Amino acid sequence: MNNRLYGNLIFELSVEGRKGYSLPKNQFGNYQLPEEARRKAELELPQCDELTVVRHYTNLSANNFGVDNGFYPLGSCTMKYNPKINEEMAVMPQFQNIHPEQPESTTVGVRTLVEQLEKALCEITGLAHFTFKPYAGAHGELTGLMTIDNYHRQKGDLKRKKVIVPDSAHGTNPASAAVCGLEVVEVKSLSDGTVDVDDLKRIVEEQGEEIAAMMMTNPNTLGLFEKNIPAIADLIHQAGGLMYYDGANLNPMLGVCRPGDMGFDVMHINLHKTFSTPHGGGGPGAGPVGVREGLQDFFPFVSPYQGNFGVMVKAYAYILSLGKEHIAEVGPLATLNANYIKESLKDVYELPIATNCCHEFVFDGLKDKSTGVTTMDVAKRLLDYGYHAPTIYFPLLFHESLMIEPTENESKQTIDGFIEVMRAIADEARTNPQVLKEAPHNTPVGRVDDVLAATHPVVTYKALVEDKES
Amino acid sequence: MYKFFPHTEEDLKLMLEKSGVDSLDELFSQIPQDIRFKDAYQIPSEMSEIEVRRVFDKLAEQNKQLTCFAGFGVYDHYTPAAVPNILQRSEFLTSYTPYQAEISQGTLHYIFEFQSMMTQLTGMEVSNASMYDGTTAAAEAMMMAVAATKKTNKVLVSQTINPKTLKVIETYALHKGIEVVTIDQNEGVTDLNDMKAKLAEGGVAGVIMQQPNVYGIIEDFTGVADECHAAKALFILDTVPADLALLKTPAEWGADIAVGDGQSLGIPMLFGGPYLGFMCTTSKLIRKMPGRIVGMTKDNRGQRAFVLTLQAREQHIRRQKATSNICSNQSLMALFVTVYLAIMGKQGLKEAAQLSFDGAHYLLDQLTSTGHFKLAYDKPFFNEFYVKYDGDADKLYDKLVQEGFLPGVRFEDGFIFAVTEKRSKEEIDKMVKIINEFK
Numbered sequence: 001m002n003n004r005l006y007g008n009l010i011f012e013l014s015v016e017g018r019k020g021y022s023l024p025k026n027q028f029g030n031y032q033l034p035e036e037a038r039r040k041a042e043l044e045l046p047q048c049d050e051l052t053v054v055r056h057y058t059n060l061s062a063n064n065f066g067v068d069n070g071f072y073p074l075g076s077c078t079m080k081y082n083p084k085i086n087e088e089m090a091v092m093p094q095f096q097n098i099h100p101e102q103p104e105s106t107t108v109g110v111r112t113l114v115e116q117l118e119k120a121l122c123e124i125t126g127l128a129h130f131t132f133k134p135y136a137g138a139h140g141e142l143t144g145l146m147t148i149d150n151y152h153r154q155k156g157d158l159k160r161k162k163v164i165v166p167d168s169a170h171g172t173n174p175a176s177a178a179v180c181g182l183e184v185v186e187v188k189s190l191s192d193g194t195v196d197v198d199d200l201k202r203i204v205e206e207q208g209e210e211i212a213a214m215m216m217t218n219p220n221t222l223g224l225f226e227k228n229i230p231a232i233a234d235l236i237h238q239a240g241g242l243m244y245y246d247g248a249n250l251n252p253m254l255g256v257c258r259p260g261d262m263g264f265d266v267m268h269i270n271l272h273k274t275f276s277t278p279h280g281g282g283g284p285g286a287g288p289v290g291v292r293e294g295l296q297d298f299f300p301f302v303s304p305y306q307g308n309f310g311v312m313v314k315a316y317a318y319i320l321s322l323g324k325e326h327i328a329e330v331g332p333l334a335t336l337n338a339n340y341i342k343e344s345l346k347d348v349y350e351l352p353i354a355t356n357c358c359h360e361f362v363f364d365g366l367k368d369k370s371t372g373v374t375t376m377d378v379a380k381r382l383l384d385y386g387y388h389a390p391t392i393y394f395p396l397l398f399h400e401s402l403m404i405e406p407t408e409n410e411s412k413q414t415i416d417g418f419i420e421v422m423r424a425i426a427d428e429a430r431t432n433p434q435v436l437k438e439a440p441h442n443t444p445v446g447r448v449d450d451v452l453a454a455t456h457p458v459v460t461y462k463a464l465v466e467d468k469e470s
Numbered sequence: 471m472y473k474f475f476p477h478t479e480e481d482l483k484l485m486l487e488k489s490g491v492d493s494l495d496e497l498f499s500q501i502p503q504d505i506r507f508k509d510a511y512q513i514p515s516e517m518s519e520i521e522v523r524r525v526f527d528k529l530a531e532q533n534k535q536l537t538c539f540a541g542f543g544v545y546d547h548y549t550p551a552a553v554p555n556i557l558q559r560s561e562f563l564t565s566y567t568p569y570q571a572e573i574s575q576g577t578l579h580y581i582f583e584f585q586s587m588m589t590q591l592t593g594m595e596v597s598n599a600s601m602y603d604g605t606t607a608a609a610e611a612m613m614m615a616v617a618a619t620k621k622t623n624k625v626l627v628s629q630t631i632n633p634k635t636l637k638v639i640e641t642y643a644l645h646k647g648i649e650v651v652t653i654d655q656n657e658g659v660t661d662l663n664d665m666k667a668k669l670a671e672g673g674v675a676g677v678i679m680q681q682p683n684v685y686g687i688i689e690d691f692t693g694v695a696d697e698c699h700a701a702k703a704l705f706i707l708d709t710v711p712a713d714l715a716l717l718k719t720p721a722e723w724g725a726d727i728a729v730g731d732g733q734s735l736g737i738p739m740l741f742g743g744p745y746l747g748f749m750c751t752t753s754k755l756i757r758k759m760p761g762r763i764v765g766m767t768k769d770n771r772g773q774r775a776f777v778l779t780l781q782a783r784e785q786h787i788r789r790q791k792a793t794s795n796i797c798s799n800q801s802l803m804a805l806f807v808t809v810y811l812a813i814m815g816k817q818g819l820k821e822a823a824q825l826s827f828d829g830a831h832y833l834l835d836q837l838t839s840t841g842h843f844k845l846a847y848d849k850p851f852f853n854e855f856y857v858k859y860d861g862d863a864d865k866l867y868d869k870l871v872q873e874g875f876l877p878g879v880r881f882e883d884g885f886i887f888a889v890t891e892k893r894s895k896e897e898i899d900k901m902v903k904i905i906n907e908f909k
Binding site: 034044056087103107108123170230300306325446453 | 475484490491501507513525536544548552554556558561568596597600634641647690718742767786789795802809831832871879
């Protein structure tokens with residue numbers, strides 16, 4: 001049984017009668033669960049000893065790639081280093097063992113931490129209050145939009161059900177608006193990727209009284225700062241709407257510009273991006289929502305307690321470690337790293353918008369389109385060289401989007417190594433395109449068949465076994 | 471220089487030169503000067519690790535760890551040592567969503583196992599890769615029911631669900647324009663006649679119930695699924711997965727969607743999160759289910775592989791047409807639950823559930839024998855129960871907290887107590903002794 005490179009399912013390691021747990025003996029006497037309340041179906045969980053379980057998951061981890069493994073230039077995701085001290089602080093027993101229904105007299109520490117984190121985030125964003133209830137970025141968007149919806153409702157302004165969203169926005173923006181019961185109005189981008197202010201004016205003129213809010217990221221998803229932001233904010237405010245800041249791209253603004261000063265009224269922060277808490281393979285994150293003074297009364301009840309408190313502990317440890325001095329360096333250094341990569345590769349990759357970017361930028365695939373090599377092929381080949389791929393096929397404005405975000409933590413050596421590999425791949429595209437088409441070659445599994453998974457869904461071990469039998 | 475910023479003076483010089491600017495500031499020349507942030511942040515100065523530890527030690531000291539007899543959706547179950555150990559493996563911890571399947575087989579593999587385990591617990595056919603928590607999973611189930619049944623925008627919710635879950639459901643419903651109608655309770659359980667009457671009014675997309683309910687009572691849902699289906703509504707059951715080791719499964723009750731919080735599967739209480747929401751449903755409804763799903767496939771070398779699948783349902787494809795905006799899952803917590811269930815296995819989970827059940831019934835016996843407590847509703851319960859107290863409940867609560875106990879959750883004229891396998895007979899006897907001596 002080779003569990004090293006490509007593991008079995010834990011169910012396939014199960015042997016009847018094995019156990020990996022230990023529990024105290026029953027001291028209470030036996031009580032009987034009524035027969036009619038009992039499950040009839042056998043509970044087919046695996047039966048494994050502790051070592052088998054530990055080895056299984058340890059070996060599985062070897063099939064993964066994290067920030068600790070290597071460079072992770074995933075655009076829009078801010079894959080910065082997750083400092084180890086943060087993890088230690090979050091598992092202190094005096095945090096871990098606190099029940100959320102405990103009386104206040106026994107939770108002074110955790111509540112003080114929340115207050116202090118709120119204060120720091122207010123200062124960094126230029127806003128007045130935060131709610132920590134949202135569990136993730138998209139949950140934050142929804143919470144922020146609900147806050148805005150509550151505000152308009154309270155004013156009796158019931159017509160305001162439209163949210164203006166740039167066509168370059170993250171998919172969650174329009175989806176959050178829809179879940180909030182609001183209608184999306186798309187505003188066009190100019191060829192330089194920024195919001196078309198004339199199109200926005202037209203929308204405001206036509207539908208001004210129905211506008212609840214405008215959602216923006218700044219810098220936008222192309223990594224470009226929307227320089228017209230003061231004018232845009234004025235336009236929306238004059239029409240009676242509020243400005244929502246999607247904090248997904250907050251990182252380059254640290255030490256540079258605050259959303260509150262740009263004219264935004266409501267925002268969420270992805271603590272798992274800007275404030276270094278680990279992405280954990282897709283969560284848990286945290287999406288606290290900040291507002292201008294007066295709007296805090298409209299925060300909705302979107303979760304029972306203080307959100308993902310454990311994530312907040314890590315973010316607070318990060319803020320304390322960096323302090324005001326180094327928080328202010330984050331934006332400039334992340335921006336320098338991105339511009340350096342952009343300038344070093346633009347002769348071989350297509351740079352659709354040639355201007356200074358912020359923390360990230362987008363190539364529209366290889367410059368030489370004659371080879372037939374796609375962004376997908378470039379991404380998969382990068383995996384062979386030991387790099388995580390950039391974000392691909394987003395934003396939707398270009399056909400071959402390749403979105404690169406290096407973060408402030410990467411050294412010139414690391415970045416130079418990446419640049420070298422990206423150039424080598426561009427060479428391979430000309431000399432040996434097949435090697436790219438078939439990439440990756442050096443990973444635990446090769447290119448996977450997405451279509452087979454979707455047309456013939458097998459999503460549980462039980463289905464897999466039944467599938468084999470039939 | 472700073473430990474997280476490896477840029478030397480020489481690096482800065484070369485990189486600025488390549489970027490075509492003279493200074494870091496010039497990189498931001500497109501930002502209007504009047505909105506640039508030029509002050510220093512009014513936050514503390516940088517701290518060494520030693521100083522950071524001091525701050526956190528001080529914060530930690532200001533919390534009091536209590537011997538926990540509280541539940542109300544959050545349970546003090548035991549975490550086997552292997553679980554947090556695996557969670558700290560940074561290949562799992564510091565990775566992103568497994569979009570690049572070829573270097574994310576670790577994550578995809580354990581999510582497939584997670585889905586397999588959750589379907590075992592609930593008896594349902596399919597599971598998603600997890601959601602934020604139990605309350606938001608219930609709200610998502612509501613929206614799923616409305617989307618799946620079309621032309622209906624009303625859901626019925628039993629008054630015996632946790633009030634915090636109800637509040638989250640109502641928040642989502644308010645904005646989405648869904649009407650929430652509560653079903654009356656009668657003697658601590660859902661009034662099924664009231665449910666029938668409200669179903670008969672028509673236009674109901676889903677009916678949401680909780681098992682065990684907010685009082686810890688095991689409700690009898692016989693016939694509920696049939697009533698729902700006859701009215702073309704989906705039956706949504708919010709459950710506590712640890713209890714499902716012994717309890718009749720959502721599938722056996724005929725549920726269409728099973729949701730709940732996975733916190734009971736050994737996840738630390740941590741002042742409210744992170745926990746894990748789960749959602750399971752039938753194969754028929756899989757394309758209506760929100761959240762990520764991992765499926766099995768093959769790679770181009772013919773090997774078994776796992777991949778995110780059925781993504782056409784999700785927000786990044788559907789944008790404003792999506793019925794859910796959920797983007798992430800609680801992946802690391804799904805790993806937590808997967809390793810927990812692998813360690814506990816088929817037998818351990820049952821044993822822990824039985825110990826919790828026995829401990830709770832023992833505690834009730836001891837409390838009843840003081841002569842001051844009475845079970846509020848004489849119904850079967852699992853490991854949580856609501857008792858009325860004939861004295862000053864607030865004072866008794868304070869006294870027990872002072873003595874290092876968390877005496878459940880104060881509720882109306884009594885307490886809702888919960889017991890897990892972590893509570894010993896000695897702890898229960900000690901708390902009851904203090905109660906007995908309390909004047």
